[in-house]
Amino acid sequence: MRVIVIGSGPCGLITAISLKKFHPYMDVILLEKDHDIGSRIKISGNGRCNFINKKLDSSKYSTTFVSHILTYSNEVLNLLDETGFNYYFDSEGRGYPTSESSLTLIKVFKDLISQYGVELRNDYLVISINLKLDKIIINNDLKCDRLVVACGGISYQNDRLNYNRIVSELNLKVVPLTPSLAPLSVSSFPKRLENKKVKCQVSLLYNDKILKTERGEVLFKKDGLSGIVIFNTSSFLARLHLNSYNGYQISLNLLPNISEEKLKSLIQKNPLLDHILLKDLADYVYSFANSANTIRDLRFDVRGIYDFKNSQVTSGGVSLDELNRNLSLKKDSRVYLGGEFIDVDGECGGYNIGFALCSGYMIGKEMDSEK
Numbered sequence: 197m198r199v200i201v202i203g204s205g206p207c208g209l210i211t212a213i214s215l216k217k218f219h220p221y222m223d224v225i226l227l228e229k230d231h232d233i234g235s236r237i238k239i240s241g242n243g244r245c246n247f248i249n250k251k252l253d254s255s256k257y258s259t260t261f262v263s264h265i266l267t268y269s270n271e272v273l274n275l276l277d278e279t280g281f282n283y284y285f286d287s288e289g290r291g292y293p294t295s296e297s298s299l300t301l302i303k304v305f306k307d308l309i310s311q312y313g314v315e316l317r318n319d320y321l322v323i324s325i326n327l328k329l330d331k332i333i334i335n336n337d338l339k340c341d342r343l344v345v346a347c348g349g350i351s352y353q354n355d356r357l358n359y360n361r362i363v364s365e366l367n368l369k370v371v372p373l374t375p376s377l378a379p380l381s382v383s384s385f386p387k388r389l390e391n392k393k394v395k396c397q398v399s400l401l402y403n404d405k406i407l408k409t410e411r412g413e414v415l416f417k418k419d420g421l422s423g424i425v426i427f428n429t430s431s432f433l434a435r436l437h438l439n440s441y442n443g444y445q446i447s448l449n450l451l452p453n454i455s456e457e458k459l460k461s462l463i464q465k466n467p468l469l470d471h472i473l474l475k476d477l478a479d480y481v482y483s484f485a486n487s488a489n490t491i492r493d494l495r496f497d498v499r500g501i502y503d504f505k506n507s508q509v510t511s512g513g514v515s516l517d518e519l520n521r522n523l524s525l526k527k528d529s530r531v532y533l534g535g536e537f538i539d540v541d542g543e544c545g546g547y548n549i550g551f552a553l554c555s556g557y558m559i560g561k562e563m564d565s566e567k
């Protein structure tokens with residue numbers, strides 16, 4: 197039996213390896229449009245590759261559909277362990293290679309591919325998929341019995357045209373695509389705050405009602421806010437599929453760890469606030485009528501989420517209604533879909549590569565089983 201896997205991101209790579217591990221008799225071909233594998237693994241985590249989280253919890257995802265898929269994470273790690281790949285978890289459970297380099301994981305995958313006998317074809321762009329009764333035909337060129345589509349989303353450098361083409365070849369229903377894990381455009385603030393960072397508590401409000409609160413570092417950009425907490429807030433917003441952001445605001449509590457009493461005393465001693473906050477931020481907060489309130493609640497109107505090019509993940513994708521639990525298509529169980537290509541997205545912290553790996557591993561292991 198021949199299986200073709202499209203896409204050598206984390207999902208496609210581990211699918212191909214897992215297929216050969218559990219079904220060595222299968223002939224597995226991995227097709228990749230780029231010249232090398234794993235382009236997004238390379239850039240992930242600022243080149244350090246936060247490839248998994250110790251606790252892949254479904255609450256960190258857009259849907260609980262992922263729960264049974266995430267249970268494969270230990271097996272994923274065991275497979276990587278087989279190669280001597282070494283990694284660690286930081287205090288937030290984020291998993292990184294001890295080499296602190298994504299290239300180490302790429303090398304591990306290259307070695308696994310050759311060890312398990314996966315045939316890799318680079319520079320191969322899939323443009324047509326023909327689901328014939330007896331065979332599946334790719335680009336009027338390659339025939340196979342099973343197909344796994346792991347083409348990713350459209351964030352960063354992947355393009356919408358390519359995504360839409362694959363989706364229309366398979367005639368799939370798609371939940372609208374929205375950039376996620378991206379900076380937020382917000383109402384204006386003084387230019388001198390650009391590139392400044394502040395550790396604070398970030399709340400997302402709608403008409404003054406708090407929807408979400410998280411602590412972390414915020415970076416002021418040219419016309420927006422960035423940082424992990426802002427990325428996670430963008431993922432919350434992306435899932436709402438809004439046409440307008442009217443009424444949505446970000447509130448920064450600049451001193452979340454300081455009591456009211458202490459804050460009052462600090463402001464009494466230093467009304468200019470420049471002994472309390474970063475100078476540029478202090479000047480900005482001081483420009484408001486009530487500094488104490490502003491320190492607790494510095495507001496910005498949300499204008500939108502940055503575009504796909506500036507986002508780490510795509511929210512939306514092929515509708516989960518199209519899929520069985522084992523990620524095969526309801527209308528043609530010879531075809532499987534995994535990773536970011538489908539309507540699953542996670543927060544920052546290794547949840548996206550983590551899902552791509554777990555889904556690919558499961559597809560490979562459970563192919564043709566009833567699970």
Ligand SMILES: Cc1cc2nc3c(=O)[nH]c(=O)nc-3n(C[C@H](O)[C@H](O)[C@H](O)COP(=O)(O)OP(=O)(O)OC[C@H]3O[C@@H](n4cnc5c(N)ncnc54)[C@H](O)[C@@H]3O)c2cc1C
Nearest residue numbers: 203205206207229240241322347348352535536546548549
């Ligand atoms: C800057 C950045 C940093 C990130 N950092 C992290 C992080 O630290 N941790 C984390 O968990 N997630 C991170 N992510 C998200 C993560 O990279 C993705 O969610 C993950 O790579 C998705 O895996 P995938 O295998 O589903 O798709 P992808 O990694 O997108 O792989 C899809 C592959 O399919 C190929 N392909 C597409 N169409 C075709 C076609 N028609 N024919 C042939 N090949 C095709 C593509 O070239 C690509 O190689 C980051 C993303 C970005 C952009």
